[in-house]
Amino acid sequence: MTIRKNATLRVIEKRRSLRMYAPTPLDPDEKEAILHAAMRAPTAGAMMLYSIIEVQDQKLKDQLADTCDNQPFIATSPYVLLFLADYQRWMDLYTHAGCEARAAELGIQTRSPSEGDLILALMDALIAAQTAVIVAESLGIGSCYIGDITENWEVHKEMFDLPRYAFPAALLCFGRPAKKQPKKLVPRFDRKFIVYTDRYHRFSTEELNDHHLPFGMHSFEQREYQNGAQNVVQMNYLRKFTADFSLEMTRSVRAMLKNWSE
Numbered sequence: 001m002t003i004r005k006n007a008t009l010r011v012i013e014k015r016r017s018l019r020m021y022a023p024t025p026l027d028p029d030e031k032e033a034i035l036h037a038a039m040r041a042p043t044a045g046a047m048m049l050y051s052i053i054e055v056q057d058q059k060l061k062d063q064l065a066d067t068c069d070n071q072p073f074i075a076t077s078p079y080v081l082l083f084l085a086d087y088q089r090w091m092d093l094y095t096h097a098g099c100e101a102r103a104a105e106l107g108i109q110t111r112s113p114s115e116g117d118l119i120l121a122l123m124d125a126l127i128a129a130q131t132a133v134i135v136a137e138s139l140g141i142g143s144c145y146i147g148d149i150t151e152n153w154e155v156h157k158e159m160f161d162l163p164r165y166a167f168p169a170a171l172l173c174f175g176r177p178a179k180k181q182p183k184k185l186v187p188r189f190d191r192k193f194i195v196y197t198d199r200y201h202r203f204s205t206e207e208l209n210d211h212h213l214p215f216g217m218h219s220f221e222q223r224e225y226q227n228g229a230q231n232v233v234q235m236n237y238l239r240k241f242t243a244d245f246s247l248e249m250t251r252s253v254r255a256m257l258k259n260w261s262e
């Protein structure tokens with residue numbers, strides 16, 4: 001049986017990251033629909049372990065365009081949302097509710113948010129973010145994630161007044177397309193490299209050579225790139241894995257983790 005494409009499937013199928021925005025602001029109803037959808041996403045223990053900051057101040061957007069690895073299009077987005085993995089609100093609830101004192105009376109060990117709590121809160125924040133993306137897309141509003149929000153943690157902490165247990169999970173830029181989008185989508189790797197049955201599968205060199213076929217080349221075929229890479233995988237390694245932004249992300253996330261768990 002083949003499944004007929006319904007509206008949801010069509011929206012997911014045609015979604016692409018949008019980086020050129022028409023200057024038109026989003027309507028209040030559209031923002032409402034996006035935020036409502038984010039908050040209807042599944043959430044661990046129904047705790048909503050995240051917060052969302054609507055970035056309205058143009059000065060903050062301009063700064064984000066710099067601090068998130070110099071991506072000027074961020075400043076042109078009419079609607080920017082910062083998703084935080086957030087345990088601060090619950091820690092404040094626990095404090096105000098007298099939880100630690102009551103636990104002590106009951107002989108129960110108290111604790112601070114751990115790495116496990118952080119991962120759970122990150123799951124919550126990202127699931128809410130992606131739900132917002134899909135609903136925006138269904139309204140004709142494109143979006144783009146900015147992973148570089150995990151860089152420059154000290155600066156972002158200051159900019160958004162982040163307390164100890166609020167951890168930037170994702171930045172999302174929304175807007176209407178500035179011009180008609182080309183039909184061509186960014187390809188995905190073949191499913192055999194992504195979906196396995198019952199257990200993890202590691203691939204041989206020969207198998208991995210086919211990894212990049214959807215991009216029109218073998219993974220290890222000889223090519224010359226300006227940065228000295230000699231195949232497309234080396235290109236990725238030099239442009240992404242060992243790039244300055246990647247090193248800054250590592251430094252910044254280490255500092256955030258230290259702050260969270262010490």
Ligand SMILES: Cc1cc2nc3c(=O)[nH]c(=O)nc-3n(C[C@H](O)[C@H](O)[C@H](O)COP(=O)(O)O)c2cc1C
Pocket residue numbers: 015016017018019071144145146147148185186
């Ligand atoms: C976690 C995450 C971080 C991303 N960070 C950036 C970013 O900083 N800048 C950017 O232009 N695109 C960013 N993207 C968008 C990806 O580049 C994009 O999803 C990918 O190229 C596939 O293209 P598509 O979304 O159009 O299918 C990010 C996407 C994800 C999921």
